[in-house]
């Protein structure tokens with residue numbers, strides 16, 4: 001096939017080279033952005049008198065026809081084309097004749113691909129934002145349902161202090177709120193238009209870049225044309241934001257896997273989101289959570305991929321930059337899928353309150369509260385800590401809990417201890433006393449839920 005760029009060279013390129021060079025297999029997903037961008041370009045060329053208004057109208061009409069036919073399936077993608085930009089222009093010229101060849105005035109594929117990629121990722125960010133909000137809302141609902149369900153909170157995966165399941169879940173809602181912030185930050189920096197930078201140096205035509213930017217929903221234009229065609233920060237930044245978000249989903253997945261194990265038995269995942277084993281009839285496997293945890297690795301890979309493609313490139317466009325897309329698309333696809341699966345699975349998750357409560361009552365997780373009690377009786381914290389530790393050691397020796405130590409025995413540990421100790425080390429009291437902002441008390445968790453829901457509503 002004769003190339004749109006044929007002219008400089010005489011011989012045809014080898015088929016193998018064509019196949020190697022071609023990106024249409026993966027960049028055809030930007031067809032809509034490519035065509036919308038071209039429509040705005042044609043309108044600008046017409047408005048500035050670079051082509052006639054009538055030619056601009058023909059181009060816009062023709063482009064709309066191509067978009068409609070692609071969407072209806074009437075026009076199949078020709079995978080022999082080099083990339084989506086060439087394909088659209090070729091079809092346009094086939095359909096309109098000579099006037100089709102005027103579209104590519106005052107632009108280059110270098111600014112065109114930068115434009116399409118930004119527009120495509122902007123749409124992806126909007127979808128990712130909606131999916132992240134939906135998951136955060138599900139987590140808030142679950143946290144509300146379990147705002148008073150006592151469980152052990154862990155450090156070093158050792159039972160540490162009693163918390164509520166709602167409190168633990170809200171920690172994940174907070175992470176997702178930050179993820180939303182990162183997506184919005186990225187969107188803001190991305191939302192500048194590179195079209196009109198042309199190959200790298202700008203153009204001799206009297207173009208109006210601001211007009212095109214505005215028509216395409218950008219907040220402004222890239223101010224340096226060399227940077228405009230070289231910059232892929234927005235893609236790296238989005239991958240970084242998604243890598244962090246996936247890290248959060250992976251930590252949540254890890255906890256779901258642990259909590260649903262026979263060892264913990266804190267939660268039950270819905271049947272619709274678990275699988276059985278082909279040979280072990282007793283198993284209910286948390287495959288979805290494991291896959292989210294596993295897919296986090298590929299998103300990290302996508303981030304390393306784009307950073308590495310870019311790191312040694314001289315300005316401005318280099319063909320290496322065609323390698324900027326697949327990994328970033330994969331990161332978006334993967335994150336979208338994981339967010340949807342999580343938001344689908346969590347509403348059916350059931351906490352086993354009695355198991356959580358039992359685990360909380362077995363690990364001396366009220367030892368800090370015993371120490372705090374002694375502090376209220378006048379002991380310095382370090383001394384109180386020691387006495388509480390000796391009470392725990394005694395319990396371990398004798399197979400007891402702190403609640404089952406008698407008052408006489410407590411008196412031997414410290415004469416300061418009175419009958420009100422039992423009230424102080426009751427797990428419910430331990431939780432309800434933690435009223436500091438952000439703490440585990442029911443009121444504090446309710447406040448967190450309210451604040452998160454407010455943040456999600458904007």
Ligand code: ARG
Nearest residue numbers: 023083109110113317321322
């Ligand atoms: N398919 C190319 C890419 O994705 C489009 C830009 C090509 N520009 C060029 N001068 N060869 O990067």
